[in-house]
Amino acid sequence: MWVDTTLVFLALSSLLLLGSSRLSRCVRIVAFQGVLLGVLTMAVAQHDPSLRTIFFALAIVALKGVGFPWLLSRVLRESEVHREVDPLVGYIVSMLLGTLTLALSFWLSARLPLPAPPLSSLVVPVAFFTTLAGLFLIVTRRAALTQVLAYLVLENGIYVFGVGLVHGTPMVVELGILLDVFVAVFVMGIAIFHINREFDHIDTEQLTILRDWTP
């Protein structure tokens, strides 16, 4: 019950993210997703929440729900960019494609052979959808900040997959992944900050000169 509700909220928030242009709102949605993940972690083990589950859920909420959003809104303030200007795919189209992706995810998940039945029939499609939505955002949005958010969404999808399918992943592994994500976001936040200071914009479209081959 709790699990399904959280998963539905997660899918909806991803859809909402696809249709949002204000960056501060995007950050808030991703923060909400972080809190949802914490809830999901607890909900999966609702019968006997061990100390380690509680600790881990709190760590996720603290990092993904509070830490990253705080860091990113700071970058947002510094860079004085408020809206995603001129995305490569418009918001309405994005949401339409998002719905299509959701359908594709359900189709795929029905065919994916799994070693053990998942906790809920929603786990796999939502995990797929969140991952693909993250990828979609990375591809279509231009502001470097949105790309960091999109990366977080993608990672959230992977996490859902893991927590819903594999029961009792060693804590060390989970913490290790969390630490990885933390470092990644931290580095990206700093990088955006410096890119902004150097070039007065965070538009990734204009960073093409970094390719190997120049004509």
Place this chain on the structure above:
Amino acid sequence: MYLLLVAIGILCLSGLVASAVGRSSRWATACGAGGVVVAALIGIVPSVAAVLGATPQSIRLAWSVPYGAFFVEVDALSGFFLVVIFTVCPIAAVWGSAYLLQHHGKKSLGPPWFFFNVLIASMALVVVARNGVLFLVAWEVMALASFFLVTFDDDDEGVRDAGWIYLVATHLGTAFLLVLFLLLGEHASSLDFDRFLASPERASVLFLLAVCGFGTKAGLLPFHVWLPEAHSAAPSHVSAVMSGVMIKIGIYGLIRMLTILGPPPAWWGWLLVAAGLSSGIYGVVFALAQHDLKRLLAYSSVENVGIIVLGLGVGVVGLDAGQPTVATLGFAGALLHILNHALFKGLLFLGVGAVAHSTGTRELDQLGGLLKRMPVTGAAFVVGAVAIAALPPLNGFVGEWLIYFAAFNGIAAPGRDTATAVLSAIGGLALIGGLVAAGFTKVFGIVFLGEPRSRSAERAAEPALVMRAAMLALAAGCVFVGCFAPVVVAALVPVVRVATGLPADAVAQHLGEASRLLRWFVAAAAALVATSVLILFLRRWLLSRRDVGAAPTWDCGYAAPTPRMQYTSSSFSQPLTELFTFLLQTRHRGSALKGLLPDPTALATAAPDLLADGMYRPLFDLLGRGLRSVRWVQHGRVHVYVLYIAITLLVLLVWKLG
């Protein structure tokens, strides 16, 4: 076995330490060179034991890589190559320790020592690896380490280009090997060498893949183009290791594959004979036309690899014709020539390095008269030159003599085809031998005899003591193998047995026969040396009571000769290079002399590589033009790159699940 792993460990560790203390040139050199010497002293013990026929020892450890296993084994064949590695490399390291210190303060010496030690460790690992994944990993480490060594002087554009050519060539070679191991592994459903099965229908494809892949590393025609570039760009001790040892690892791969692929059909032997002959003749002809000492030696390496492959070819022809004598002697000759070439080519590269170090140039036409200024280097160099020209009583003769002996044994074999193959081998080997003798007469004559052709040659002096010691050690190795040829040949029995797969007593019998004949040759050589010494004493005795006048060399009857009147490298080899105009296509620049009192004029000749210019450059240009049309794929927009990945993933998912 464990000693060998300890040696490899010491090599890696000392390389790491050397790169960590790279800021201090002296410490880095001490760690790097010291590590190589200690590792070689430890590693040579199990290697020699394996060559002498100790039971093969193996270690198999699980490895998490799919199909991978840390499976290593030291049999006689591996041991033989380990002996080559652990003999030449420490000497080159000692030489390099003095050579690299000239960069003291200008360049960090950590990286070159790190890569040098890693190169040696990876070569040792390649020859003992018995798992495809392990083999390829070690093979790639070897290629990359040598690439970083080649590009040591990376502020020179020519060196960067050479490194680039080498990198492309070595990876193309590895591509063949990848397919080879995939096919072998698919058939055997394992990548361990002992599980590989000979499959007659596929063996020929596998053999061709092995010849292309390992031939690229060995510098076999037509895959040799990287060799002159890389060898002339690398520091000399690296060239010595690359030319003396690393390219032989390619030959090792070829021999190992021959042992895996089962009984060879006759055409494999003919292919090897043809490839060996063309490499040998092509290499020596281009060596004759070079003006740059290191390029010349590199072409000579192409020629020597040709001789080695020729020996293998004769051996394979013998195996197919059911002639154990021919097979045994052919393989033994090839193997012995591997050791010999490692010794004398290492020596020659170190000698050329000493000359370049002392005079600052590798141009033949800038040198001259160095024997008086660098007597020890000159003496060592002449030993190397005589050895490479396969003149008795040195080691070069022994290896080639075994191949001749094998080929002469094959003439009497039934079947016209065998006779044709071995007769062409004899003729080709004779031609190569003559041209090599001419080529190295030219090198020694132009560089060490006569008068200095430039100011820098005039000011040349002997290099540091350790450099001289290293060259003398290699020269001593050449003399040793030459003088103890019967013993050395007899000691090859276990190695040849593994390489040919023939029964031990047959191999021992045929090699024993060769060994007995070689005793006569050693006796003749001893007589020759004794006579020479006697004549020397006689001369001294005769001259002791007379006035001895000294006159300039290269007088040529002129009243006031200048060093510029001497033969140049091109004029010395011109009669021979004229014969091979169709191959060399030497470009002459300059005008002919006109009239009775001609104006000053200049002449320059150049012989660029025929295959590099005529085949590879057009091919790669065409490839580049063709691929330019898909360059828009790489536009620099990172999120579209992510799109590529996303689409690939989705398509794969839908395809696999749909």
